[in-house]
Structure formats: structure tokens, C-alpha cells
Amino acid sequence: MCDIAAWRLFMEWKAFDHIPVGGSVSTSDLAKAMNAQESLVARIANFLVATGRLQLGDKPGHIRHSRVSPLYMSSHPVSDLNAVALGNGFKSWLAWPEYFKKYGRREASDITHTPFSFAWGHPELPPWEVKALYPEYAAQFARTMKSRKIVGGDMKLVGPEALYDFSWLGEEAKTRLTEQPVAVDVGGGMGQLLKDVLTVILGVEASQCVLQDRKEVLEEAAAAGDPALKDIVMMEHDFHEEQPVKGASIYFLRRILLDYPDALAVGILSQLADALPADNPKARIVIMEEQLLTPPTPQNRNVDMMMLSLGGKLRDEWGMRDIASQAGLSARYHARPGNPTCVVECWRA
Numbered sequence: 612m613c614d615i616a617a618w619r620l621f622m623e624w625k626a627f628d629h630i631p632v633g634g635s636v637s638t639s640d641l642a643k644a645m646n647a648q649e650s651l652v653a654r655i656a657n658f659l660v661a662t663g664r665l666q667l668g669d670k671p672g673h674i675r676h677s678r679v680s681p682l683y684m685s686s687h688p689v690s691d692l693n694a695v696a697l698g699n700g701f702k703s704w705l706a707w708p709e710y711f712k713k714y715g716r717r718e719a720s721d722i723t724h725t726p727f728s729f730a731w732g733h734p735e736l737p738p739w740e741v742k743a744l745y746p747e748y749a750a751q752f753a754r755t756m757k758s759r760k761i762v763g764g765d766m767k768l769v770g771p772e773a774l775y776d777f778s779w780l781g782e783e784a785k786t787r788l789t790e791q792p793v794a795v796d797v798g799g800g801m802g803q804l805l806k807d808v809l810t811v812i813l814g815v816e817a818s819q820c821v822l823q824d825r826k827e828v829l830e831e832a833a834a835a836g837d838p839a840l841k842d843i844v845m846m847e848h849d850f851h852e853e854q855p856v857k858g859a860s861i862y863f864l865r866r867i868l869l870d871y872p873d874a875l876a877v878g879i880l881s882q883l884a885d886a887l888p889a890d891n892p893k894a895r896i897v898i899m900e901e902q903l904l905t906p907p908t909p910q911n912r913n914v915d916m917m918m919l920s921l922g923g924k925l926r927d928e929w930g931m932r933d934i935a936s937q938a939g940l941s942a943r944y945h946a947r948p949g950n951p952t953c954v955v956e957c958w959r960a
């Protein structure tokens with residue numbers, strides 16, 4: 612168990628960044644680089660040697676990288692995923708006994724007073740407000756959502772491999788003016804899904820795409836300056852409130868509803884149901900996220916345990932159909948055996 616605590620601390624202190632790749636560093640130089648006590652750094656470094664996270668260097672008192680430790684360097688893309696696994700996962704899980712003692716042995720039913728918020732010391736705030744108090748962590752989280760390695764990060768949008776073929780959207784977009792909103796990505800993060808839409812769905816113009824998210828996430832997206840997203844509309848919007856873009860052909864909700872209990876997920880869907888155009892039967896709300904698998908598998912249920920801490924949950928087909936119908940929507944469920952993701956196509960009932 613202490614292995615996790617030790618590499619977490621060394622990640623936080625950027626210890627792995629100070630070990631030259633292909634070389635070694637003395638624990639005394641490492642301590643100086645981190646402004647930490649040498650004996651403390653040597654003890655922790657040697658513990659990480661014992662667990663295989665680091666290796667002894669070729670000179671006495673020196674250490675070097677192991678096969679895995681470059682993954683903990685801040686420049687490595689996996690490092691953000693490690694930070695989120697710890698921040699969203701372990702930090703909350705360790706606080707479970709105190710949390711359930713204080714709030715009762717039940718799932719969180721609102722967006723405040725979740726195990727995550729409790730563990731981070733702000734029980735009265737929703738998890739996203741807590742993250743916003745820690746800009747470095749919020750930025751790390753936003754970057755992880757760009758990873759194709761996490762579930763849902765590499766969903767095919769067109770062709771035989773796609774769970775749901777979005778090619779119709781290209782034809783639809785061609786019938787609209789170039790400045791008319793066609794695709795709205797609600798809680799779209801740094802625009803990773805819209806970028807894929809623009810790449811593979813021919814006919815959709817960037818100026819027809821709207822990226823909605825929280826202010827700090829849109830700032831991060833703007834600062835990233837991705838040329839593919841230069842002409843999209845970035846709009847600060849709270850998806851619990853009325854949807855300001857009415858009549859779009861598609862409203863994407865990718866990896867959003869799993870963060871919420873049913874009542875709030877129904878609320879988010881209802882805001883979009885109200886925005887769907889009454890005169891366009893093709894218009895859709897499309898939910899894309901990890902589905903709850905039965906029989907349970909470790910990776911899938913691990914994600915569900917992370918969602919438990921955030922106040923949300925993974926849903927299976929019946930869970931999805933239930934929230935869609937509560938929001939006044941008809942739904943078609945698209946999934947394949949062995950694929951952990953699902954696409955739920957929703958339209959006005």
C-alpha cells in the first residue's frame with residue numbers, strides 16, 4: 612500500500628523529472644533539486660527501489676529510472692492519468708469510512724456532499740467546483756480527457772466499427788447555413804470529440820460546431836490553440852441550466868451523465884430535450900459513455916467505484932432507458948459484446 616503513497620509524493624515533488632533518462636542521480640542531488648531533506652528522500656527512494664518503481668544506479672547512493680518510472684515524469688502523457696487515478700480514486704476511497712459514518716450508509720443523492728468533495732475538504736461543493744479550486748489538478752483532469760487510452764476516448768464515429776454511424780450529420784450540415792449551429796458538444800472538455808467530428812464527418816463545418824463547458828476548461832482549450840478548433844464557437848454554459856443553443860441537429864453528451872445520480876442526469880437530459888427542434892425528426896441527443904457490464908469485470912466496476920465517489924454511476928441499457936424516458940425521450944441503445952462503451956440515441960418521445 613505504501614508504494615502508492617511513495618510514488619504519489621515523488622510525483623507531486625517532481626522527483627521523477629530530476630532523474631536523467633538513461634543516467635542516474637545521487638539521492639543527495641535529488642534532495643537538493645526538490646528542496647527536501649536528504650535522509651527523507653533517500654529512505655523513500657530506496658523504498659521505491661524495493662518495490663521496483665526505481666532502480667539502484669551504478670554508483671553508491673545513486674538511483675535511476677526503472678522500466679515504469681518514466682510514466683511518472685510530468686512530461687509523460689500517462690502522468691496526468693496517474694494524478695487523476697489518485698485524486699478522483701484513491702483519495703476518495705480512503706475517506707469512505709469517515710464519509711459513510713458522517714452521511715450514512717447510502718449513495719450520494721445530490722452533487723454536493725459526495726465522497727470526493729468530502730475527501731478534498733469541501734463537502735458543501737460539487738466535485739467540479741472542488742476541482743476548480745485546484746487549477747493544476749483541474750488542468751490535469753481536462754488533459755486526461757484528451758487521451759485515447761481511456762474508455763470512450765477512441766470511439767469510432769463512422770463506418771462498420773462505429774457503434775452508431777454519425778455520417779448522416781455531414782449531409783444534414785450541408786443543408787444548413789455555415790454559421791448555423793448543427794453540433795453542440797455539451798460539457799465537451801477541450802474539444803476532443805468535435806475535433807474527431809470535423810476530421811471524419813465530411814460536410815460539417817467548424818463554424819457549425821459549439822463547444823460548451825465550464826469557464827476554466829474553455830480557457831485551457833483556448834490556450835491549447837488547436838488549429839483544428841480555431842473556428843468553432845466556444846461557449847461557457849452550465850448544463851444544469853436552460854440550453855441556450857436551440858434547434859441544433861445533434862447534442863453530444865460524452866462521458867457526462869456517469870458523473871451524476873439519476874435525478875440530475877434526468878435534469879441535464881431534460882434541458883436538451885427542450886432544445887431539440889420540433890420540426891426536425893432527425894435531431895438527436897447522443898449519450899456516449901462506459902456502460903455497466905454484467906457479469907461484473909474488474910476494470911469496469913473500478914470505474915463504477917470512482918463514479919460512486921463522485922456521486923454518479925455507470926448505467927446499463929435499462930438504467931439509460933429509464934433516465935431517457937423520465938426526460939421525455941425515446942431511446943435506442945447501441946452496444947456490442949466485449950465493448951465497454953455504449954451510444955444511446957435519444958429523440959423526443
Ligand SMILES: C[S@@+](CC[C@H](N)C(=O)[O-])C[C@H]1O[C@@H](n2cnc3c(N)ncnc32)[C@H](O)[C@@H]1O
Binds near residue numbers: 756797804828866
Ligand atoms: C468527464 S469530462 C468529459 C469531457 C468530454 N465530454 C469528453 O468526453 O472528453 C466532463 C466534462 O464536463 C464538464 N462539466 C462539469 N460540470 C459542468 C457543468 N455544470 N456545465 C458544463 N460542463 C460541465 C467538465 O468541465 C468536463 O470537461
